[in-house]
Amino acid sequence: MLKPEERFFAPSGNIYPGGPSTWHIMDWDQRRLISVTMDEELQSEDPAIEHLQKNVDDLAPDVFEIRVSPQGDLVSTSTDQKDDNTLCPYHPPLEATERPDGIQTISRSDLEELDRLGPLVDLVRCLRSSDPDKKLVFKYYFLDQRLSYVWHEMNLWMRLPKHPHIVAFDKIVVDEIEGRCVGFTTEYIPGGTLENKSRTFKLKWLTQLIAVIDELNLNLGIAHQDIAPRNLLVDEAADSIIIFDFNFSVRIGEPGYSEARNDIKGVLFTIYEIITRDETLRAVRHEEQIVQEIEKKEWIQHPDVQLDHPVWEFREVLREWSEKRCRGKQLATYKDAPNFINWPDTPQPPLSEMVVYYDGKPTTExxxxxxxxxxxxxxxxxxxxxxxxxxxxxxKHGDRILRNAKLHSLQTLITAIRPFGSLEAENRELFKQGTDEDYAVVTEETIFHPQGGGQPSDVGKMADESGASFTVASARMDAVRDGQVLHFGRFDSDKKFTEGHKVTQDIDVEKRLLYSRYHTAGHVLGSAVNHLLKDTVEGFEELKASHFPDSASCEFQGLIDGKHKEPIQKKVDEFVAAKMPVEIDWWDAEEFRKNGLEHLTPDASFLGPGETKFRVVRIVGAEVYPCGGTHVDTTDLCGETTVKKIARSKGKSKVSYLVK
Incomplete structure (x- = not known):
């Protein structure tokens, strides 16, 4: 879990003499930028971070800016896009890595988050792996300041030969939109680091550390430059030490290499700290960390430290190794190493056209x-x-999210278990195939999308810790009780759930994705027809749609001639290929009016108690629709969308479609 003191970072701000002040704060936890504005002049971001911390977890996902009082009270929030100061960094193409043979890729969308280890570092698993329970560490970036670090660490790490004391590189992670590099995964070692001071430190671990440093420095021409207990893992199964974290590592003699951070010195300071727990000598700049001070000092073993050999033996091994390295060949450059490794520099993005002003006159550069x-x-x-x-x-404990932040597993509470035969007639009608073997299960919360709005319901499983499991065949809104979702299906054995007990819900991710693709494709089709024919077909109006895979279609008022099938197909292809972002937003009646879409404003009866805004789906560059369904993130993720036919009857037209 992210440490509270590591959660926030202020990359920029706008400070005016006498105020106001706006600091742009990155929340590593939610991976979002929130601007904090205060009336006074603030030369430090600390007050802004302090006040944001009080409110951040209760802000709606679409809040871009907050204004707070000097006391930190929330004065106002803004969801206006103009107040969004988020920057999208350049992500290099995969081919720029010149990846070695055998290095594979994985899509970010196939990674499921298990934990947040630190800023820009998560514990994940791969959903499409042959071993889906295998844990991996995912390092990534979404700020351009981190691009160079991630690029060099990824390229270095993937080229390291397999070594028993180096954490293994796993795969390059590419985005699900254009297949560009966003980060990488490595093997996860569950034993923890040497920051865990309760374990006995072993002499053989020191010799293993020495061996791997010699391999990096002398054979590969690489300086790690960050040897410390936090970067040394213990593989408990192999009873060995393993080094990781190469974000400060460089080729010896190249830009970024610093003799003040040399690895011999790093090992000496690390072992001294482990034995004595004295961290004062390294609590200064690297240039001020003097090896001779440690060599001259008496190393007094801390009373809580456990060693498997006396202190003098550790010191003797260090002394012999240090002298051997001093007497041996000194590398002036990484190319002096027999098996040096190299990799491409950080690629630059293509030049962009921008309008700049000279003497008040615009020019494009x-x-x-x-x-x-x-x-x-x-x-x-x-x-x-x-x-x-x-x-x-x-x-909640047990919740899991995909890297695209869409929840597909949830732990919740059972609130009701109803035999199918005991249900009201209106609710039995919702699940026509129901028998006396079926039940309707109700939970406190749910991630199962109920059938509605033209979209099929999610299917999947629920299970509890006792071993009881329930196959969800359909989810529907209760026809009698407002706001309640009925999960129809049957238990997989004689074991049943108990009301008030915890249960874990898991939706069928593949079917959810299929239904999302169909739903977005239906909106794309509706938008295409609207763009082409709203001013051509007499009485034209969009009516309703079905996004069921076996009967997907959009219905319109007015007669659409069959000759329009080909132009509609071309427009659909254009929208899909354009990779238009698909965004969820919330609008009140006034926002529908301001956008000229007053005719789309849903009836207020669809709002819950105290609610004033309707959920809308916006295909950027195309249309906005009131919608409660699930969608893919960009139109290209719909896949190939084919207009099947146009049927006309009683003054209406139905355009059917298929998604492959």
Missing amino acids: LILLWSTEKKKMLEQGKTVLNWQRPPQCKL
Whole structure:
């Protein structure tokens, strides 16, 4: 879990003499940028972070800016896109890595989050792996300041030969939109690091550390430059030490290499700290950390430290190794190493056209941009890679989310278990295939999308810790009780759930994706027909749609001639290929009116108690629709969408479609 003191970072701000001040704060937990504005002049971001911390977990996902009082009270929030200061960084193409043979890729969308280990580092598993329970560490970036670090660490790590004392590289992670590099995964070692001070430190671990440092420095020409207990893992199964975290590592003699951070020195300081628990000598700049001070000091074993050999033996091994390295060949450059490794420099993005002003006159220039404003990309109809996720404190134990932040597993409570035969006639009608073997299970919360809005219901499983499991065949809104979802299906054995007990819900992810593709494709088709024919077909109006795979269609008022099938198909293909972002938003009646879509405003009866806004789906660059369904993130993820036929009857037209 992210440490509270590591959660926030302020990359920029706008400070005016006398105020106001706006600090742009990155929340590593939710992976979102929130601007904090205060009336006074603030030269430090600390007050802004402090006040954001009080409110951040209760802010709606679409809040871009908050205004707070000097006391930290929330004055107002803004969901206006103009207040979104998020920057989208350049992600290099996969081919720029010049990846070695055998290095594979994995899509970010196939990774499921298990934990948040730190800023830009998560514990994950791969859903499509032959071993889906295998845990991996995912390192990534969504700020351009981290691009170079991740690029060099990834390229170095993937080229390291397999070694028993180096954490193994796993795969390059590419985004699900264009297949560009966003990070990488490595093997996960569950034993923890040497920051765990309760275990006995062994002499053989020191010799293993020495061996791997010699391999990196002398054979491969690589300086690790960050040897410390936090970067040394213990593989308990093999009873060995394993090094990881190469984000400060460089080729010896190249830019970034610092003799003040040399690895011999790093090992000496690390072992001294482990034995004595004295960290004062390294609590200064690397240039001020003097090896001779440690060599001259008496190493007094801390009373809580456990060693398998006396202190003098550890010191003797270190002394012999240090002297051997001093007497041996000194590498002036990494190319002096017999098996040096090399990799391409960080690639630059293509130049972008920008309008700049000289003496008040605009001119267009080509400029190198490492990031682009998210709001500008959306205005231009470009695809934006979504990184935002729910705050970890809002996730219950057992919740799991995909890297695209869509929940597909949830732990909740059983509130009711009703035999099918005991249900009201109206509810039995919702599940026509129901028999006396079936039940309707109700939970406190659910991630099962109930059938409605033209979309089939999710299917999947529920299970509890006793071993009872329930196959969900359909989810429907209760016809008698407002706001309640009935999960229809049957138990897989004689074991049943108990009301009030915890249960874990798991939806069928493949079917959810299929239904989401169909639903978005239906909106794309509706938008295509609307763009082409709203001013051509007499009495034209969009009516309703079905997004069931076996009967997908959109219905319109007015007669659409069969000659329009080909133009509609071309427009659908155009929208799908454009990779238009698909965004969820919430609008009140006034927002429908302001956008000229007053005729789409849903009836207020669809709102719950105290609610004032309707859920809408916006295909950026195309249309907005009131919608409660599930969708893919960009139109290209619909896949090939084929217009099957146009049927006409009683003044209406039905355009059917198929998604492959």
